Amino acid sequence: MVETDRNASKMRFNQPGLPKFGTTTNPSLDLMQEIREIAALNFDFVEIGIEEPEGSPKIIANRAGKINRIIKKHRMFALGHAAWWIDLGSPHEIVRDAWLEECKKVIDAGKRINIEKITFHAHSQSMMLSDRGTLKEVISNYIENMKKLVDYAGDSMVVMLENTTEMSSIKDFQKIISKVDGLAVNLDIGHAFIGGGMKSISNHIKKFGKRIQHIHMHDNHGKMDEHLPVGIASIDFRRTVKELKKIKYGKTISMEIFVPERVITRISEEIIKEFWE
Secondary structure, three states: EEEEEEEEHHHHHOOOOOOOEEEOOOOOOOOHHHHHHHHHOOEEEEEEOOOOOOOOHHHHOOHEEEEEEEEHHHHEEEEEEEEOOOOOOOOOHHHHHHHHHHHHHHHHHHHHHHOEEEEEEEEOOOOOOOOOOOHHHHHHHHHHHHHHHHHHHHHEEEEEEEOOOOOOHHHHHHHHHHHOOOOEEEEEEEHHHHOOOHHHHHHHHHHHHHHEEEEEEEEEOOOOOOOOOOOOOOOOHHHHHHHHHHHOOOOOEEOOOOOOOHHHHHHHHHHHHHOOO
């Protein structure tokens, strides 16, 4: 695509009310090559996985200059995505404290590359237990640590918490969000669907409304977190977009699709844009 076509395409989709679209890097592959491939597909932004092996905070800090130049060259911006296995809710204080320090390193690395929003996950190994007392402790620990991360990030970065398959209860997730001032929501559509089908997706959108600052989109069959292209499985994305338009959502959407050919991710993006228009 020549530069004039690239700019025309971006102008077409940068209409008022239409979200900005991007996709995530694969932290198992070379970070610089991942960013270049995403830029070549004309996405508005790149969501950088700040996690091992290829996207660790140390690697990002060492390559910050190159990353910033590529992003600027292609008129993109960057978001950040921390590892899903970080356990800020562990009942073990030494584990929580260690992860909190790692999360601060993630935020520091993100600031080096001008990341505007950073995602953490409502995940804990202890959530796999059926004991409600343990879950209550996990939620309390998350509230405490997310407050610390929001404060640490400051005004230059939006800290978001992503709904997960482990914490499928809107009520439990809401307990964290409602208790942390300044904490935003990264609504993962696929995770919400696994938690209760289309009704769950609608309920998440209605419940969190303006707190939703970012969205992950990918398809699945309602049982496993498959991260399939849009339209391949069971999620009704036309209905999902309709629900998002009701709350006038117009921020950012990542096509978090795990396929070897990234052009398929671009096709999924175009499908969502068609639904939006």
